[in-house]
Amino acid sequence: MISDKVKLQPEVVEAVVIRFVGDSGDGMQLTGTQFSDTSAMFGNDIATFPNYPSEIRAPQGSLYGVSGFQVHIGSVEVSTPGDNLDLLVAMNPAGLKTNLHALKPGHTIIVDSDAFSKKNLEKAQYETNPLEDNSLENYRVIQVDMTSLTKEALKGVEGLDNKSITRSKNMFALGMVYWMYGRSRDYTIDFFKKKFKSKPHLIEANTKVLNAGYFFAETLELIPNAYTISPAKMRPGTYRIIMGNTATAWGFLAAAEKSGLELFLGSYPITPATDILHELVKHKHFGVKAFQAEDEIAGIASAIGASFAGDLAITTTSGPGLALKGEALGLAMIMELPLVVVNVQRGGPSTGLPTKTEQSDLLQAMYGRNGESPVIVIAASTPANCFQYAYEAAKLTLEHMTPVILLTDGYIANGSAPWKITSLNDLPDIKNRISKNASENCHPYDRDEATLARNWAIPGTPGLEHRIGGLEKDRITGNVSQAPENHEIMTKVRAEKIKRVQNYIPEIKPEFAEEGDLLVIGWGGTYGSLHSAVKQINEEGHKNIGLAHFNYINPLPKNTEELLKKFKKIIVCELNNGQFAKILKINFNGFEFLQFNKIQGLPFGNNELIEEFKKLVE
Amino acid sequence: MEAITEQKYTFKDFTSDQEVRWCPGCDDYVILRSMQKALPEMGVKREDVVFISGIGCSSRFPYYMNTYGMHTIHGRAPGIASGVKLANPNLSVWVMTGDGDSMAIGGNHFIHVLRRNIDLNIVLFNNEIYGLTKGQFSPTSLVGQKTKSSPYGNTQPPFIPGELALGAGARFFGRIGGNVPKEITQMMIDAHKFKGTSLIEVLQNCVIFNDGCFSNITDKDVKEDKQIFLEHGKPMIFGKNRDKGLVLNKLKLEVVTIGENGITQEDLLVHDAKEKDPTLHQMLVRLEYPVATGIIRSFDDVTFEEREDALTKQVKANSKFKKTDDLFFSGETYTVK
Structure with missing residues (x-):
């Protein structure tokens, strides 16, 4: 049934945003992934945003148990999962209620009307049925008895219980959306064939339901409000x-191969970082040692040990885990060993919002250790460039002999996007500092003149036996020293070593404007949101707004101050209460840093950013 | 003809140039010298030896050894040592720890390292007190013990390290007094030879904060009567006159005298350190009289590295991925022209 109160005027647009919502057991993540992968194969640029509750199976039909997957597909460059929806697919009343606000007026809702039972309506706290009370009259509502139609489609398929029949209704919805957007079903049917290799009846069942949905949409001639057909113009x-977490894991695989070292991961499961562990444990064929610790x-302790013994060592975690690792990280820092700590940030403090995104561990990464203990801090900014920055983190730690914290966040870690595959041959060299031979006058804390990095003498090398530890050490021999002047010198040397990393990282280059009225500053995972907002506002005629997005936080790029001087106003946008703004204030006097902060466990919306920026330039 | 000269070390080769800073009379000196004497007997190259410690008096140990070493943070040495060993299984890795370091702040790592059975050696200096922080009760201090943090007597019942270790799955456990360098040296050599995690508990006197804590067990004039030194395959016999022994009476170990009540040496239990079932080993570590010393358990089992290595070989043999590029370009890719 289609309500035709809204007149449909389909248009071809550059990009559309679709969101699939339902119970956390309804398979929305799978549905969304299939649609986005299929679109990517078709040649669209895509960006995705899975949003799910922290409960594995929250009570059915409840408002807090709604799981969603949003995908933005475009014939142009797409840098965020999008703000306002062109299509909402709601598998139950709770999904409709919690997501309707994001749908553009006049646009389409597909609902499984079978799920709008009295019980489910009550659970979603609807007093009256929204499908009947005219509350949706500003939208185009397509009511489909999806559960019944799925059952009908599966009549005669043997070996299916009621539960698996009902659960495959997500494929009916997917089939409909495939027809609406002119997508092929082949990728998903191939997926069934692989996934259910040993269960042919499930291949048959899922394919039947997918086809049923597809033909149902064809019969009704369900045309979307807006569609995009042409592939995006992407670099050849x-x-x-790739998902951000996978890209992170692969960046380290590449760095290990390039540096000629074995990769060691010491890790403990924590949302949303665990997928990096899941990925790396698979790669024993590359000699990866992925150790799930207690x-x-x-x-982190096992990673420090592996680093001492000559592996490329990393540990992966999220905010609460970084807090626990703080003391050990200080140890790695004073011992001047290479180590990468990946923090996939989530909402805090404490357990906070484990499945939601936030950028609130920045100050913890910068200062969350006892004593004067600076480390290199860098941040990835898109799902795909998690690869690049994981690689860069490994390169920096090995070449500068000091720990690196790599910040990503739940949003880019779980989001996926097209990655232009980088071959190992195209990556910069990594020179490790392992000492091969003993020489007369070698000491553990001899340093490279340019970088101040010490040499890496690993066990098994005759003549280089030495002891290091958490106690302050003599600046030459590395022996324990409590001498007052020596401690001050060592403290300053360790700080200077981090500062000199500035000479090895790129300068910050603003986008859209080199100088002008407003400089928008961001860092880490908000790149997509800020980029599309500044791009749009520029296209609307505000040519004097630039975007400076930081991937290098400690140290900051050399030319940062120079850049700040070129703009009349500066606004720092972050998904926290102003942590990067604080860092900029400490470093650069004489500037007013305006702030735009959002602390809702969600990424920035396009409109809220544009509105804010316009206020500042009009 | 190729000349192969095998380097024979002496204890001096393992002595670092650092001044040893333990209190005069501390058993730690005995343990240090025992180790420096044990290493030349192990047939291991000096550059392949790594000492890892946490925090506490015992944890200063690595500085005094002319080998690779790391003096790390409180309680975490087992984790760090695990990483060293997994990165390079060719190394002989030693964890030097105390009762507070291993069983209080590092308790979690202590039980898990024993459970996994990585081929590491742990030497536990048990002096039933915190030394470096100057005299607080530790997880092995006795109930009633007066310390700086228990002026009216300790109210926390202690761990028996061997009981905890066997409960956590330890395959090798030895206990030895801190005043018998020869036996300590031999036990270190045996621990080194053992494949898997080995744990040596040294009953170590702290002359400053808990002086005499083991004197009723380890002093020369009482040790033969108060200790039973266990050796694999030999009867459980002890006493100055070698006339006492252990038998099993229902579910308890009982001390008997040879020659009394018709008991002969044949009736005594024979020590089987290699038995998989740790029940009798558990009874032995809990025994208050006599106190069991020697290698109480030495059960040969598959190590963590062996399991991992077998899996890695299998995965490598069956994998189509030799280089990362093989992985990156595999599966669902598409080309934009």
């Missing part, structure tokens, strides 16, 4: 769809 190359501390 070979692409694949806790966060043992995770």
